[in-house]
Amino acid sequence: MMSRWIYWGRLYDSKFQAGCLVKRMENDWWIYGYECPREIEVFQSRRGKYGVRYMP
Numbered sequence: 001m002m003s004r005w006i007y008w009g010r011l012y013d014s015k016f017q018a019g020c021l022v023k024r025m026e027n028d029w030w031i032y033g034y035e036c037p038r039e040i041e042v043f044q045s046r047r048g049k050y051g052v053r054y055m056p
């Protein structure tokens with residue numbers, strides 16, 4: 001089965017803001033015992049905003 005990216009529902013103006021969300025997500029998974037995704041990354045949309053996506 002091929003895994004697909006799951007996109008966070010919001011775009012941010014800066015890569016820094018999206019990176020902060022990535023760190024928060026990683027910490028929440030660790031603190032609350034959720035299963036951590038295999039991969040998580042910041043991406044840039046065609047319009048120049050930044051978002052977060054992850055692969056479970």
